[in-house]
Amino acid sequence: MTHQRKRIEIVVEAVRAAEVTDLLDRLGATGWTQLPVLAGRGRQGVRRGGDLSGVLDNVVIICICGATVAERVIEAREELLGARPAIVNITDCQVLRAEHF
Amino acid sequence: MTHQRKRIEIVVEAVRAAEVTDLLDRLGATGWTQLPVLAGRGRQGVRRGGDLSGVLDNVVIICICGATVAERVIEAREELLGARPAIVNITDCQVLRAEHF
């Protein structure tokens, strides 16, 4: 009654989020969800959003998709990494409605 | 030292989130967490929260639970889907404290 899918999670700068979601759209993802980020740490040190220009804000993008689209995302890594995401992680998941993804 | 559990993640309209959490409560989940959503795309196109009535806001609901509760959620799909969630995805996860879930 559930179906195997992939869950892709990407942390990326808010100002470049549209590049990532455009890419997901083009690769055939049926949708995505953007969540706000309060703060983070990575190679560039601590990032805390809220400066007035917004350039220090990050977002999390979640995309549930089939294995094929996930493959395409992995293959498009050059283009994806061009948007300089901080993290891309992919998890196996089950979904209820196969026809949606 | 860790225990096998399920992680259920649901994207749903903010105005109907209570229906989902009530259902989770009734099915025996020990808890849930709601996160805000900035924007999303799905079959209905792009949704960006922030209209004054709040009807376009979405939230993400995360629920960590045992396999039994997860089964019940899957079985209650009719009722769950009545709240019109956009996504329901379920992942395997490990938790530290078995007694909590």
Add this chain to the structure above:
Amino acid sequence: MTHQRKRIEIVVEAVRAAEVTDLLDRLGATGWTQLPVLAGRGRQGVRRGGDLSGVLDNVVIICICGATVAERVIEAREELLGARPAIVNITDCQVLRAEHF
């Protein structure tokens, strides 16, 4: 082309989040991301952030790390649980760039 990593997700009070991220830093995590929480339910009942002192606000901390760091986090459970997180769940995931985690 992808690499096996762990995804640790922790729900904890906002006022104690720094204790958790400091611990992650000390255990060798290369980074973490904090997301805001709207509301939640657990053993203490419903928590809805937004009181003026901020003591009822929760956050979600996500940390992608290798198996070794994840092991260390599990071993440091005493110290981690000292910060009284509500949930700690760990998932397997794939990442694109091994060198980052």
Add this chain to the structure above:
Amino acid sequence: MSSFLSLIPPPVMFFALGFGAGAVRAELSVPEALARSLSLYLMVAIGLKGGAALAMPGASEGLWAALTAGILLSFLLPLPAFLLLRLGTKLDRETAAAVSGHYGSVSVVTFAAASGTLVTLGVPQEGFMPAVLAVMETPAILTALLLARLGGGGDAPKLNARKLAREVLLNGPVVLLMGSFLIGYLAGEPGRRQLAPFTEALFPGALCLFLLEMGLMAVRQLRAGGKGLPVALIGFGILMPLIGGAAGLVTGQFIGLSTGGVALFAVLAGSASYIAVPAAMRLALPRADAGIYVTLSVAISFPFNILVGIPLWIRLAGVGT
């Protein structure tokens, strides 16, 4: 040109600025919390001012007629709206019913802009108009629900009566408007004087900021939900405010309101809700398409009312003639 443009009230110019900035995709945005805060402020200020005005001697003359007329109009206006939609567009029954509810109800900010314009023009208005605004918010919701159910067959959504009653009687704008109105009334003239810097002096500026955001929001919504919008629906979003406004104009004159009151009554009847009704419809008619009613109300009829409706009704009510 400058002399013509200088007749446009600053809040309307800010609406145009927001709309223009959104249209050319300028990187301009207003924090959501600010928009919601300004919306609360406007309701509190309108309520307080109205209540204080009603507390003045003789100010309640004509009140009951206006309230009754407002309630009736709110109940009735969804009917022509529903007919137009069912005959002239391909909307399903439930969405058509939901949309028609928006047009029976009213828009607080359209009212605020019209009221501000009257103040600038020096045209007096009945102090109880904010109460009329408040009572017109919700009757239309009931009509919309009846329309959704009539002939809907066994498939019609189950109506949770208690939930609905709460939604209708206890929705945020109504409670806030009515509560502030009552407080303004009880506090009377001393209260008015104490709160005037907040409710009166600040009002035009706050309205400017808010209309800037409404302009941005209209474009945003047009972009997100306007793509597939059939021409017939856009036509409805322009025609219906004219029908409602005309009905309001005639009714206002019939019950004997002042010139300013007639103009405001027409503006109210012609305006469409974008806070209370969408929220109610989302819960009561979940299968109706929220994208359509939010877009029509926020992105078509609201701009039309701000730019065309308000000056039109003020003129037709007889101001300046």
Add this chain to the structure above:
Amino acid sequence: MSSFLSLIPPPVMFFALGFGAGAVRAELSVPEALARSLSLYLMVAIGLKGGAALAMPGASEGLWAALTAGILLSFLLPLPAFLLLRLGTKLDRETAAAVSGHYGSVSVVTFAAASGTLVTLGVPQEGFMPAVLAVMETPAILTALLLARLGGGGDAPKLNARKLAREVLLNGPVVLLMGSFLIGYLAGEPGRRQLAPFTEALFPGALCLFLLEMGLMAVRQLRAGGKGLPVALIGFGILMPLIGGAAGLVTGQFIGLSTGGVALFAVLAGSASYIAVPAAMRLALPRADAGIYVTLSVAISFPFNILVGIPLWIRLAGVGT
């Protein structure tokens, strides 16, 4: 009725409106950012007004006595609170200590509401009272920590002294109040005049909006944390403001404050912190139950003080007699 109700200050009526709206679960909510912004605004405005008032010739008379008395009360009031809680309720030592700290400390908004009421009544007040407010914020935190440790055995939470000192001396409200007070003092009369539209004219309106949210928040907190609340605790939440207020009243008269000053002193002593102390307790006494102290302070004692306490202390201080 109207003439009786019209004596209630508008901010208090807005508190009632928020409480009532929350109680009937109306769909009304204030953005969190607005609540926090108004809270900042109130502290800045109170500080600036107080500082400017202190800069007036002769205004510092009685200042030191009031500061000393305020500090002492803040230190001492947790003692009866702790005793009451340990003898009359089943709270564990740590939670009892945390709760008692809230009642030694003070509530900025209760002070603001009382001060506004005095202004409306035309009763003068000492300009330095905001400084008294600021110094009363934190001594109670120390007492609470001592109470938590005394007899706590080896199990008592390790006290990180540096962290604690920072929490006590550098918590947000204290820094903001004291800083604004100092700025108001330095800027003197010219500064006061320049900032008056912001700090004075806007104050009553901002307080109305904020108390609306406090009413909503009280109900929300009552609902989330009030379910299991034993009757004895609720009783404590009403009794303790009376004890504190009475102590403040007597002390204020003893040190020779004016009628308005005595009333404010009683209000301060009777009020309970809901910003600075919860935050400090959460860090210093992590095993204390935050749900209990937030609920008691925000949802029981705050409403009681707004609705009953302020008029009571103003009357008992001798205003209007």
Add this chain to the structure above:
Amino acid sequence: MSSFLSLIPPPVMFFALGFGAGAVRAELSVPEALARSLSLYLMVAIGLKGGAALAMPGASEGLWAALTAGILLSFLLPLPAFLLLRLGTKLDRETAAAVSGHYGSVSVVTFAAASGTLVTLGVPQEGFMPAVLAVMETPAILTALLLARLGGGGDAPKLNARKLAREVLLNGPVVLLMGSFLIGYLAGEPGRRQLAPFTEALFPGALCLFLLEMGLMAVRQLRAGGKGLPVALIGFGILMPLIGGAAGLVTGQFIGLSTGGVALFAVLAGSASYIAVPAAMRLALPRADAGIYVTLSVAISFPFNILVGIPLWIRLAGVGT
């Protein structure tokens, strides 16, 4: 001391308060939505006031010379900045170019603080200065991009011309400033009077709150991005405002501005952008290090300009001599 300190305008004292509170890690924070809202408010108010001032008879004298000079300075100032950075620090070409763009452009709040100080001192200023502020926002972005590409080889980032044009012409602050300026101009004196409680009476208070947050933000940014900041870069962040300010001073005198105008022109030229330019650079020069340019602008040069620059240029422009 008090008499010396009392000469510091309250907004600057609030900046110091925020900076100090941040430095000692007091638990003080301003909601992000409030900071962004105040920033919008300041731009709208500055624009409206400037437009209304320009609508006064004779007020446009010297306008074109000032606009031209402002545009030229914005174009040219990145050149010395870039040279200094490439010769005196180890910044890579792209980051150096990005930083230099910030210093050609301007800071709205530095302008607001300077303008407010002049008002307090009773020194008149040209009404069109907000328009100068607006036109100086963006030319520097173009220079920065040219600097990034010149000699950048094939490796230089591909310039998406359309995207860039939008970024330059349609960035939020420019649209809002220019739009409000135009609205203020069209609304003229009646509009000014109607909006004065919002744009004028509230301004000093809003500036205080905003500078409080800027002080907190400066420390926060210093802490997050300042750790690795080489001394040479910090020196640049202090030297460059002096160079820019001196250039502005001379230019302002050359084109014959009034004393107040000269001071403002120097302040503008010496200030560094922290809204428009970072956003543009992030998109146009993605490999430049955002941590460096945000930190330099917000945490080094902004405080320097507020604390040292403004009084310096006001003095050197000849005020009070």
